[in-house]
Amino acid sequence: xxxxxxxxxxxxxxxxxxxxxxxxxxxxxxxxxxxxxxxxxxxxxxxxxxxxxxxxxxxxxxxxxxxxxxxxxxxxxxxxxxxxxxxxxxxxxxxxxxxxxxxxxxxxxxxxxxxxxxxxxxxxxxxxxxxxxxxxxxxxxxxxxxxxxxxxxxxxxxxxxxxxxxxxxxxxxxxxxxxxxxxxxxxxxxxxxxxxxxxxxxxxxxxxxxxxxxxxxxxxxxxxxxxxxxxxxxxxxxxxxxxxxxxxxxxxxxxxxxxxxxxxxxxxxxxxxxxxxxxxxxxxxxxxxxxxxxxxxxxxxxxxxxxxxxxxxxxxxxxxxxxxxxxxxxxxxxxxxxxxxxxxxxxxxxxxxxxxxxxxxxxxxxxxxxxxxxxxxxxxxxxxxxxxxxxxxxxxxxxxxxxxxxxxxxxxxxxxxxxxxxxxxx
Amino acid sequence: xxxxxxxxxxxxxxxxxxxxxxxxxxxxxxxxxxxxxxxxxxxxxxxxxxxxxxxxxxxxxxxxxxxxxxxxxxxxxxxxxxxxxxxxxxxxxxxxxxxxxxxxxxxxxxxxxxxxxxxxxxxxxxxxxxxxxxxxxxxxxxxxxxxxxxxxxxxxxxxxxxxxxxxxxxxxxxxxxxxxxxxxxxxxxxxxxxxxxxxxxxxxxxxxxxxxxxxxxxxxxxxxxxxxxxxxxxxxxxxxxxxxxxxxxxxxxxxxxxxxxxxxxxxxxxxxxxxxxxxxxxxxxxxxxxxxxxxxxxxxxxxxxxxxxxxxxxxxxxxxxxxxxxxxxxxxxxxxxxxxxxxxxxxxxxxxxxxxxxxxxxxxxxxxxxxxxxxxxxxxxxxxxxxxxxxxxxxxxxxxxxxxxxxxxxxxxxxxxxxxxxxxxxxxxxxxx
Numbered sequence: 137x138x139x140x141x142x143x144x145x146x147x148x149x150x151x152x153x154x155x156x157x158x159x160x161x162x163x164x165x166x167x168x169x170x171x172x173x174x175x176x177x178x179x180x181x182x183x184x185x186x187x188x189x190x191x192x193x194x195x196x197x198x199x200x201x202x203x204x205x206x207x208x209x210x211x212x213x214x215x216x217x218x219x220x221x222x223x224x225x226x227x228x229x230x231x232x233x234x235x236x237x238x239x240x241x242x243x244x245x246x247x248x249x250x251x252x253x254x255x256x257x258x259x260x261x262x263x264x265x266x267x268x269x270x271x272x273x274x275x276x277x278x279x280x281x282x283x284x285x286x287x288x289x290x291x292x293x294x295x296x297x298x299x300x301x302x303x304x305x306x307x308x309x310x311x312x313x314x315x316x317x318x319x320x321x322x323x324x325x326x327x328x329x330x331x332x333x334x335x336x337x338x339x340x341x342x343x344x345x346x347x348x349x350x351x352x353x354x355x356x357x358x359x360x361x362x363x364x365x366x367x368x369x370x371x372x373x374x375x376x377x378x379x380x381x382x383x384x385x386x387x388x389x390x391x392x393x394x395x396x397x398x399x400x401x402x403x404x405x406x407x408x409x410x411x412x413x414x415x416x417x418x419x420x421x422x423x424x425x426x427x428x429x430x431x432x433x434x435x436x437x438x439x440x441x442x443x444x445x446x447x448x449x450x451x452x453x454x455x456x457x458x459x460x461x462x463x464x465x466x467x468x469x470x471x472x473x474x475x476x477x478x479x480x481x482x483x484x485x486x487x488x489x490x491x492x493x494x495x496x497x498x499x500x501x502x503x504x505x506x507x508x509x510x511x512x513x514x515x516x517x518x519x520x521x522x523x524x525x526x527x528x529x530x531x532x533x534x535x536x537x538x539x540x541x542x543x544x545x546x547x548x549x550x551x552x553x554x555x556x557x558x559x560x561x562x
Numbered sequence: 563x564x565x566x567x568x569x570x571x572x573x574x575x576x577x578x579x580x581x582x583x584x585x586x587x588x589x590x591x592x593x594x595x596x597x598x599x600x601x602x603x604x605x606x607x608x609x610x611x612x613x614x615x616x617x618x619x620x621x622x623x624x625x626x627x628x629x630x631x632x633x634x635x636x637x638x639x640x641x642x643x644x645x646x647x648x649x650x651x652x653x654x655x656x657x658x659x660x661x662x663x664x665x666x667x668x669x670x671x672x673x674x675x676x677x678x679x680x681x682x683x684x685x686x687x688x689x690x691x692x693x694x695x696x697x698x699x700x701x702x703x704x705x706x707x708x709x710x711x712x713x714x715x716x717x718x719x720x721x722x723x724x725x726x727x728x729x730x731x732x733x734x735x736x737x738x739x740x741x742x743x744x745x746x747x748x749x750x751x752x753x754x755x756x757x758x759x760x761x762x763x764x765x766x767x768x769x770x771x772x773x774x775x776x777x778x779x780x781x782x783x784x785x786x787x788x789x790x791x792x793x794x795x796x797x798x799x800x801x802x803x804x805x806x807x808x809x810x811x812x813x814x815x816x817x818x819x820x821x822x823x824x825x826x827x828x829x830x831x832x833x834x835x836x837x838x839x840x841x842x843x844x845x846x847x848x849x850x851x852x853x854x855x856x857x858x859x860x861x862x863x864x865x866x867x868x869x870x871x872x873x874x875x876x877x878x879x880x881x882x883x884x885x886x887x888x889x890x891x892x893x894x895x896x897x898x899x900x901x902x903x904x905x906x907x908x909x910x911x912x913x914x915x916x917x918x919x920x921x922x923x924x925x926x927x928x929x930x931x932x933x934x935x936x937x938x939x940x941x942x943x944x945x946x947x948x949x950x951x952x953x954x955x956x957x958x959x960x961x962x963x964x965x966x967x968x969x970x971x972x973x974x975x976x977x978x979x980x981x982x983x984x985x986x987x988x989x990x991x992x993x994x995x
Contacts, residue, residue, distance in 0.1 A: 168583060171911050210843060213833040218901040220908015222832065239908040269846025276802040277849055277869060283696050384799045386692040417638065419629035431682065434689040456689035483634070490636025494655060497585040501916045 144500055145509070145524040151343040152520065157359040158331030161350055162510050162520050164338040166503065172339035173503035174236045174246050176254070177511040179334075180327035181230045182305045183366055183444065191307015192315050194227040195271050196323055200234065201225075202263035205256035209263065212249055219245045229301055230444045231515045237504055240340040244349060250335075251353035254328060259320045268312060275306050283389060284452070286381045287554045291393045294377045294552040295448055299370045329360020336511045336520075339503035368445045370395070373550045385558040387434075387457040390465060393552045394449045396545050399442035399516040405529035406537040407449060407545065411440045412488035413480050413538065414451075414471075419487075425471055426453065432464040442516055449545060461555060472546045479539030489530045496526050563938060564920065567758060573772055574746035577765040578924050580753040582917065588659040588754035589921035590652040593929060594670050595779055596742035597646040599715035599860070605734055607687065607722015610643040612735045612743075613650070614687075615680050616673035617641035620665070625679055628665055637662060641669065645716050646779075646859040647929055653918060656754050660764055667750065667768040670743055680732045688727045691995050698797060699869070702804035702970045705795050705994045709966045710808035710863050714785050724995050744776030745769065749928040754917040784810045784861040787964040790984040795994055796973040803875040803976055804867075807882060809965030811855050811862035814930035821955040822855050824947040827902035828894040829853055829885065829960065830866060834901070836885050841868060847878045855959070859930055864959060872971055876979025879967055883983070886960045893953025902952075907941040 151163040181193050201223075203209040216223055221238025236246050279285035289304050296302035306312075326332075335354075337346060373395065397403045415422045415438040422436040433453040440449045451472075455464050499505045513523035564582035571577060598609045617639070618625030632639045637654035639662070650669045654662055694700050704719045711717030722730075750769055752761045787810055812818050823831075830837040830853025841851045851868035866886075870878045894902070914920055914937070923937060936943070969976050973988045980986055 169911050169915050171908075171915075210834070210839065214901065217832055217834050217905040217908075220904045222905070222909055237909070237912055239911070242908070266843065266846045270842055270849050273802065273847070273870060274849040276871060277699075281698055281800055281802050386695040387689065389693070417629065417633040419626070419633045424626075427686070428682065431685065434686055434693065454689075454693050456685070457692045487634045487636075490655070491633065491638075492636075494587060494636040494638070494653065497587050498653070498916070498918075501585045501587070502912070503915070504912075 144496055144527060145506065147521055147524045150510070150520065151347065153347055155330065155351060155355055157355065157357055159354050159357070160334040160514070161347065162334070162336050163341060163343045163346055164336070164506055164510065165341055165343055166338060166506070167340050169503065170240050170340050171503060172238055172240055172243055172337060172341055173507040174238070174250065175336040175507045175511045176234045176250060177334045177336070177515050178232045178327055179332050179363070179515060180232055181228050182303060182307070183229050183300045184327065184363065185300060185303070187303070188311060189315060189319060190303040190311040191271070192319060192323055193232055194306050195267060195312060195315055196320060197225050197227045197232050198267040198271060199259060199263060199320060200253055200257065202260070202267065203258040204253040205258070206252050207249060212253070215245060215249060216242070221246065227305055229305060233508070233511060235504060235507070243341060243346065247349050247353045251357070254330065254333065254354065255357045257324055257328070259317060259324060261317055264315070264317050264320060268315070271306065271312055272309065275309060275312065279304065279306065283381070283383060283385050283556050286383060287389065287391045287556055290379045290381055290554045291391050291450065291552060292448065294379055294554065295393045295395050296370060299368060299445060300366065301443070301445065301448070326361060326363055330354060330357050331359040332363055334511060334514055336507040338507035338510070370446070375549060377552045379554045380557050381554060382557045382559045384560060385556055387455055388459070388461050388558060389452070389454045389556040390461065391554050392451045392468065394545050394550055396440065396447050396449045398446050399444060400518070403541050404442055406533045406541040407440045408492060409485060409488045409530060409533045410475065410538050410542055411438045412491050413475070413484055414438045416488070416491055421471055421475070422468070426464065426467055430467055431456070432459055432467050444516055465553070469548065472542065475539065476543040476546060479535050482535055485533065485535050485538060492530050493527055564753070565758070566924070566934065567762060569762065571745070571766060571770050573770060575769045575772065576749040576928055577762065577769065578749065578751045578928070579756070579758055579761045579765065580751070580920055580924060581756055581758050582753060582920065583755055584917060586656045586755060587917055588654050588656045588752065588756050589917040590654070590659070590663070590666060591751040591921045591925040592650040592666055592670055593749045593751070593925045594648045594743055595646060595747040595929065596648050596738070597643050598718065598720040599645045599782065600738070600742055600779060601718065601722070604726055605730060606718045606726045607720070608730065608734055608738050609648060610720045610722065611683065611687065611730060612738050613641040613643045613648040614683050615675050615735055616669045617650070618679035618683065619674040619676040621668040621672045623665060623668070625676065631665060632662060635662070639666065643720050645720065649925065656756055659752070659756060660760060663764050664768050670748060671772045673739060675732055675735050677732055680735060684727060684730055687721065688724060691721065691724050691727065694721070695991050695995055698800055698802070698804045698970045701795055701797070701991055701994050702806050702867070702968060705793065705970065706806040706808045706865065706966070706968050708994065709793050709968055710810070711785055715782050716858060716861070724992070742776055744774040745772045747776060747778065749925060751921050751924045753920045753924065782860040784812070790963050790965055790967065792967045792969070792980045792984045792986040794973050794977055794980065794986060794988045795968070795970040796988055796990055797970050798972045798974070800971045801872060802869050803872050803969050803971030804869045805875060805878060806968040807866040807965060808968070809864045809961035811864045811959065812857065813859060813861050814857035815932050816857070818955050818959065820943050821947050821951040822959055823906060824899060824902050824944065825889070825894065825952040825956040825959070826853055826855055827906055828898045828952065829889050829956070832905055836889065837866070837882060840881050840885050841878060845881065847874050847881070851882070864961060872975045875969055875971060875976045876982070879980065879983060887962070889956050890960055890962060893956065894949050896949050899947065899949040899952055903945050903947060906944045910940050
């Protein structure tokens with residue numbers, strides 16, 4: 137039984153509907169702040185790409201702001217801002233999400249803008265060339281001139297040998313150069329049809345009127361073809377894999393990665409708990425041992441990202457310039473082995489649960505956070521209701537579960553390591 | 563608007579309690595007006611070190627005990643500083659607030675500065691500066707402060723510099739705390755779905771017993787405008803150049819605040835600004851560009867930030883300067899001002915959606931000395947800005963031929979492109995840190 141104080145989202149408030157063309161709509165009315173957050177999720181990301189066309193999902197995300205039938209180039213954000221709103225989007229391995237945050241009065245305008253680009257996006261050569269240049273600058277910013285970006289890209293290619301998660305979401309530079317307008321037209325026809333999309337609206341809205349508004353705007357858009365299946369296989373890893381990034385950096389750093397389970401696995405929640413035990417807060421294991429006691433790392437962080445297919449559990453360490461890399465690496469393996477062999481205590485798990493509860497509450501404290509959580513749950517887990525069950529999942533995680541997932545997924549045989557090796561400027 | 567109670571205690575400390583509905587978390591800010599502008603010469607980075615080391619032990623509690631107390635309840639407690647203030651931030655389940663308020667106040671009132679923790683953090687901060695050297699955007703921001711505020715108390719990063727961090731001693735932290743931490747410079751803000759009576763009583767009890775007398779920090783004048791010059795921080799390996807433009811601005815509590823917000827929204831805020839259109843949309847020169855008025859308590863800066871491949875650094879700067887000149891000459895159109903004011907007014911409620919956002923805003927209001935009426939009437943005041951007022955403030959506040967243009971990139975490729983904008987000086991990355 138869930139107590140009232142632990143009910144993160146009042147799921148009874150959600151009005152869920154699917155139109156005949158397959159478009160799914162979920163509304164979450166909340167009057168606390170006179171604003172609305174409006175998300176459109178498309179079930180496409182770099183996972184749906186193929187070699188030679190990597191980065192098309194992300195490049196296409198940029199194209200969505202370049203004009204549609206009734207709104208010319210540059211109009212989307214102009215109209216939205218003129219109505220007191222703002223928009224942005226992101227592309228991940230699994231999905232592409234667009235959001236608009238705006239003052240309540242702008243809802244009809246936003247529905248018109250969003251439905252027009254889903255129905256009749258303009259895909260022009262000029263628009264493609266402009267966004268190609270912009271995306272190349274983005275890649276230079278986030279990857280080629282970023283030590284972490286360079287390392288992360290190497291790591292993903294080590295962890296995944298066959299699965300599409302092996303290439304970066306932003307794509308390889310050559311592929312960004314290669315994408316043609318015809319590729320974009322095909323991409324739009326397949327992945328941006330209403331049958332591959334879901335809309336999440338949270339905030340100061342009246343559900344019945346909003347549903348009618350959405351039906352009028354989106355109801356006549358044709359459903360699309362079924363998206364091609366994703367080749368999701370990956371051979372079993374039977375030994376450690378390593379790579380180095382030599383770069384004119386001032387200090388060494390390392391990332392280690394392990395292939396975890398799919399988001400839908402019950403182990404995902406246990407890995408969340410493990411992540412918190414390892415690196416959330418000053419009292420976490422890696423911060424205490426590697427940063428405070430041994431001082432072999434300046435920072436230590438862990439990220440465990442839920443994905444549709446088995447995702448990546450990643451540890452990132454930055455070292456002081458004079459620290460011997462091997463010493464830091466051995467200290468990290470010892471800490472991971474300690475959890476796998478001896479496990480964690482009940483109090484440690486309880487501490488992690490409380491931290492996760494605060495984290496989830498924070499996430500759900502804005503309209504944007506609520507709309508995003510509903511969309512993310514449906515995209516990764518197949519059901520928006522999962523957005524409200526996080527705490528129950530964490531409550532069921534035991535110390536034995538944490539030990540088991542550490543032993544299973546952080547097995548040294550399955551680890552992947554990338555070192556940043558500083559070198560003199562060329 | 564939440565229900566807000568503000569109270570000045572007998573010792574001069576300020577308490578602000580704002581009750582509002584929402585998720586069962588509470589946000590607290592303990593703010594002391596002892597920021598990096600008070601760093602003594604040769605001790606840049608001290609204000610932030612004081613804040614960080616205070617977090618590692620206060621009252622009878624060690625840092626480790628504090629970590630356990632805070633984190634076992636699902637709370638988060640951090641310490642930081644900016645140029646004007648040190649801030650201790652707590653986010654906690656609302657039921658944990660009363661047990662954590664005492665430890666929070668102790669961080670400012672009674673830090674023990676454990677010697678081993680001081681030395682460890684000093685070493686860690688030195689190593690962090692080495693990693694900062696590998697972040698081109700970060701180097702650009704730091705170098706911009708140095709160059710825009712030459713000789714000014716705001717003219718260094720809160721993180722300090724390698725040579726100062728190398729020689730800093732615990733005695734420096736003790737002296738800084740003794741000289742600059744006191745109740746008259748301290749504000750405690752509490753927000754969330756909390757019990758106002760309990761929160762006020764607890765705040766009075768914890769903060770009210772702090773006895774210490776300190777002087778108010780002075781107000782520092784703006785640096786004088788100087789002819790435009792160019793500084794290139796040489797990063798030979800970079801394939802992309804980070805670009806900044808900075809010129810003297812104004813303090814947060816300035817009558818220019820609203821017209822400047824609107825003028826800047828047209829020039830370089832949001833996604834449809836003139837700069838975004840000229841640099842990103844029309845020319846594909848960059849992924850992002852924005853301008854802003856960075857406002858501190860005493861004064862501020864106008865800044866512009868972007869980045870582009872090395873080959874187009876000069877072109878990007880030229881386009882940016884042309885857009886600034888065009889705004890100064892022609893001003894914004896009525897339609898642009900209409901869009902900018904709708905944008906700013908429409909988004910304002912979303913900047914006050916969470917307890918943490920409210921806590922930050924209420925702490926800012928105490929630090930910068932503006933009133934709650936600004937928060938209440940923000941949308942009306944933005945909408946009242948006319949095109950003529952935005953043009954007038956743009957003519958005064960957007961730089962014509964003053965300020966510094968700063969580039970972080972390979973000097974051998976970039977210098978020749980930037981010489982036409984003013985005299986060029988090339989510095990190595992280590993000079994910035």
